[in-house]
Amino acid sequence: MLANHFTLEASPAVIKYEDEPIYGGEAYVRVSYDPNLAGSLTFSATDLPPGISYDPTTGEFSGAALRSAVPRGGSPVTYNATITVSDGDETESATVPFTILDNTFSLETPATQVSHPGETVFFAPTLSYTQGNFSGPLMFSYENLPTSLSFDSLYGTVSGTIDANLVTPESNIRDYTVVLTVTDPITGDQQQVSFQWRVETDPYPAYISRVEQANAIYISAVQQALNERDSAWHTAIATVENLAEEAYAEYLQAANQAAQAYNTTVEQADAAYAAAVAQADAAYQEAESQASAQLHATLDQIWADYVQRVEADYQADLAAADAAYNAYLAHYQADRDQAYEYWQQHPDDPEAYAAYQQAQQDLDNAIAYANGVRDQAYAEAAARRDGRLADPYQDEQYATQEANAYAAYYSALDQAGAAWAAAEQAAYDAWQAAMTAAETAYTSAESQAWTRYLERLDELNYQLEHTRQILEGAFITAWNNALRDWTxxxxxxxxxxxxxxKGMLRPPMESPRSNIRELVGLEDIMPVVLAQRGAVQRILPRGKAETQPATTTGAPGQQFQIHLSQFKPGLTVTRVEIRGLNPGDINFNPVTINNNGQAVVNVTIGNKGLGPAIPLTDEAPDPFTGRARQGWKITVWATGETNGMAVFQTAYCSIVQRW
Incomplete structure (x- = not known):
C-alpha cells in the first residue's frame, strides 16, 4: 500500500536563452498517482520564468522565456520553478531550476560600399545574436546616405538607384560616411556603426574629352598645313599645265602646217594622176572604138557570106527536089502521050480511048504523089536553111571565121589595154612617189615638232617635281610640330x-590609349608627271578590205560591197578610188567605222562603168584559161579628226572581172 497516493518526478535543471523554446520532454514535473484519485488533485506553480508555463495534464513545461527575464547585458538568472500537488490530504512539491541567459544582438560594421551612377543598389546590414531565435523587434536608421537612396526602418535595408549627377568623369570619386543606428525598442539597447559608401565612375570619358580637344587642335593645325600645301601645289600644277598646253599648241601648229603642205601635195598628185588617166582613157576608148568598128564590119561580112552560102544550098535542095519530081513523072507522061497519039490515030477504037483514059489517070495519080514528095523535100530544105540561120555556129567555117574576128578584136583590146595599163601604171607610180615624198616630209616635220614638245614637257616635269619637294618639306615641318603638341x-x-x-576601389579595365595615326589619314603629295598629249598621227596604219561578191562585170548600175576591218573607230569613209576611174564615176555611202573598227561600204557602179580591166597580179590565175585575172584595183579612204587635226587611213582590195 502506498505511503502517499501520488509521487512527483522532476526533470534536471534547464538552461535556456531568452526566446529559446522548451521542447517536449525537455523540462517536466510528472505525477504518478492512483487512478482512483484522478481528478481530485490540485496543482500550483511558483517562480516560473516569464513566458514559461506548466501543463498539469502532461506534466511538462512549455514556452520560451521572455526578453524581460534577464537584464540586458547582465548575468544569467536562475528561476527555481516549483510545482505543488495536493489531494486535499497530502501535498507534494518538486523544483526544476531554469537558468535563463541574456539573448541580445550585435551589429557588424559593414564593408565599404562601392556604387556607380545609374546603378540599382540593395544593401542589408549584418546582425549577430547571442541565440539564433532572437525575435525582438529592432529599429534601423541611416545618416548621410548617397542622394536618391532610401532605407527601411524595420528591416534595415537600403535600396534605390544612384543619382547620375553625383560624380563625373572629371571628378569621378565621392565618399559618404554613413552612420547606421540599430535600436531595440523593448530593452532600449542601441548600437551604432559608421562605414564608407563610395560613388565612383570611369574617368576614361574625361581622358577622351581631353584627347578630343588635342585632336581638334592637331587636326586644325594639320588641315591648315594641308590646305596651304595643296593650294600651292594646285597653283604649281596649273602653271605648268598652262605652259604644257602652250607647248602642245606649238606642236599642233607645226603639225598642222606640215599637214597642210601634205594636203597640197596630195591634191596636186591626185590632179596629175587624174589627168594622165583621162588621157589614157581617151586613147583606150579610141582604140576600142576602132577595134569595135572593125569587129562589127568583119562580123557583118561573115554573116552575109554565111547567109549567101546557106541560100545557095537551099536553092540547090529545091532544084534537086524538082529534078526528082520530073524524073519520077517522065515515063508516066510518055505513056500518056503515046496512048493519046494512038487514040488520035484510031479514034474509032474504043480500046484505044480506054487505054488513053487509063494512062491519063495514072499520070494524074503520079503527079499527086510526086507533088507530095516534092513538097516534103521543099519543107525539109527550108527547115535546114532556117536551122542553119538560127544556129550558125553549127557551121564550122562560120564559127572559125567569127572566132578569128573576135580574136583580132580582143587582141586589139589587149594592145589598147596594155597601152592604157602602162600609161596608168606610170601615172600611178608618179602618184605613189609624190605620196611617199609627202608622207616623208610630213613625218619628218611632225617628228621634229613632237621632239621639241617632249623636251619642253621634261623641263616642266622637273620644275614641278622640285616644287613638290619644297612643299612637302614645309608640310612635314608643320605636321611634326602639330604631332609634338598633340603628344x-x-x-x-x-x-x-x-x-x-588608381584612386578607385573598383577601377575599370584599362581602356585603350588613343593613337594619333587613327585621326587623319596623311598622304604625301603624289608626284605628278604631266601626261604627254597624243601625237597627231595623220597617216594611220593600213586597214583591211575585201569585196563581196568578189567579181563583177563592171557594167553601169551593178553593185557590190567593200567590207572594212582593222580601222580606227569613229573615222568616216569619204573616198573610194578605183584605178583608172575618176572618183565621181562611182557611188557609195559615207559610213562611219564602228567601235569594232569595222564598216560595210555599199558601192554602185556609175553610168560609165568601171572601164578597162587590168591584170591583177595578186589574184589567182583564171582556172579555165590560165591567164592572169583581169579586174580593178580599189582604194578606200577613211578620214576623221584628232585634236582638231584631220587624220586618214586607207585600205586596198580588188574586184575580179566577170565575163
Missing part, C-alpha cells in the same frame, strides 16, 4: 586618367 597634351590626359583609376 604632350595626350600624355598629360593619360597621366590624369591613370591617377584617377
Amino acid at each position: 604632350e597634351m595626350e600624355s598629360e590626359a593619360w597621366e590624369i586618367y591613370q591617377l584617377a583609376c
